[in-house]
């Protein structure tokens with residue numbers, strides 16, 4: 001069986017979880033088995049995961065699992081995996097999935113591949129899967145040799161597909177210790193744009209912006225298409241933008257469908273984190289800017305003129 | 320307070336990425352290596368700051384061959400008091416984690432970087448924590464220690480979370496936890512005399528290993544768009560690229 005760890009926020013399953021179910025369903029098909037989802041805590045309509053390919057949903061409610069803690073959650077997931085004889089456990093490659101995968105690897109004596117971005121090839125006894133390495137500058141194929149395999153799925157690598165039917169639901173009791181971590185405060189940004197690692201559309205800007213007071217045009221463009229904003233490293237280092245917007249080799253690695261970069265030169269460390277984007281638009285006044293070589297579409301002009309024009313053109317096209 | 324900082328060696332960020340032996344191994348020929356930036360800039364620097372403020376010691380640990388000693392000496396120059404090198408040529412995160420766990424008894428705090436910039440696994444910290452049965456908090460952007468309690472701010476999708484846990488524990492460090500620090504001459508001189516203990520590896524299997532590598536297919540030629548015709552760009556994004 002292929003087991004998927006899912007998460008809900010305000011009752012709604014996160015997109016990363018739905019992607020993981022679709023991916024898990026296809027992996028299970030290739031292995032000639034079924035895909036089951038585990039849901040810890042409250043989620044609206046767990047049976048709906050059947051639409052994305054889960055044949056079974058296992059719900060867990062335990063007072064010791066009231067907040068996320070990799071130690072207690074890994075313990076619960078490992079118990080489900082063992083009782084269901086899971087051959088593969090799949091988690092989203094997000095903050096919780098990453099901290100669970102390593103723990104599950106130890107608990108289940110399982111090889112771990114994080115940020116897988118293609119379906120595994122399952123042939124005979126061999127199980128291989130690809131992921132980006134060197135921050136996107138290369139691709140590696142990994143072989144997992146253990147009986148149980150653990151994967152985290154890189155965001156936006158597969159799109160959730162519906163077409164299945166309702167899943168059967170069962171609840172399971174697990175034995176977990178009390179968490180040794182207390183949550184003091186959770187601050188979530190307001191607004192309805194996707195967090196950067198999950199975003200499908202990203203508008204990013206760099207030092208060419210001259211100062212933080214000029215970011216209004218970038219925010220307007222992002223708003224016009226519903227994109228998340230990002231920035232180059234120097235811009236976050238000097239405090240023009242918050243750290244979590246920093247993309248690149250030493251920031252967040254992203255792979256949105258569309259990446260629009262304004263006033264970013266395209267240094268190798270920046271490209272590393274963004275070159276897996278499906279479509280890249282570069283706006284730069286320097287025709288020699290290295291970023292043009294990595295772009296699908298380029299506009300060589302002053303961003304202070306072009307960006308507002310692009311925003312207007314988008315609004316017009318949408319109207 | 321005894322702090323252990325896990326440091327990894329990675330190719331310098333502008334290093335060429337090429338493979339050898341029929342694309343089965345990274346070609347290190349001519350490549351300059353550095354300390355993994357997250358380990359150095361955030362985990363190690365914060366550990367040294369905590370030691371300077373609260374007393375105690377900082378030990379840097381690396382699992383790798385003798386060639387890694389240069390990177391380890393840099394950690395000593397930045398302010399680690401001593402270092403351990405587990406003598407091995409690691410092939411998987413689990414192997415590394417088992418080596419670190421075998422050396423990690425008696426520390427109050429174990430810090431790692433949030434991920435390495437070569438294999439981008441982001442899993443050693445969690446594995447070490449599990450092996451030692453300790454709490455693990457990933458992506459820490461701020462860390463304060465008061466007595467035996469750690470208060471950590473960490474990045475989560477779309478925001479941040481502040482949590483508290485007792486020592487000992489394992490934390491992975493992300494941008495924000497500290498500022499990059501360039502070692503000074505005195506640090507570099509002192510580093511030469513600080514202890515670097517080389518220990519043998521314990522037995523551990525590689526359960527997941529990279530078997531082949533490839534390079535991403537190159538982009539086709541960029542299409543330049545007339546700056547006075549943004550309608551055309553929008554049309555291409557909608558109809559050709561189909562991303563809007």
Ligand SMILES: Cc1cc2nc3c(=O)[nH]c(=O)nc-3n(C[C@H](O)[C@H](O)[C@H](O)COP(=O)(O)OP(=O)(O)OC[C@H]3O[C@@H](n4cnc5c(N)ncnc54)[C@H](O)[C@@H]3O)c2cc1C
Nearest residue numbers: 206207208232233248249250263264265269270285286303
């Ligand atoms: C170890 C290491 C790790 C690094 N990691 C990262 C990383 O993760 N992410 C990252 O981004 N960087 C990283 N860097 C930094 C990287 O090398 C570059 O310095 C950085 O990406 C440059 O940022 P930038 O493009 O915003 O600024 P610049 O290189 O200064 O480029 C600004 C660009 O704006 C253009 N411009 C200026 N004015 C206008 C205008 N009016 N209209 C249009 N265009 C204009 C210019 O032509 C120029 O191309 C790293 C560096 C090192 C050494």
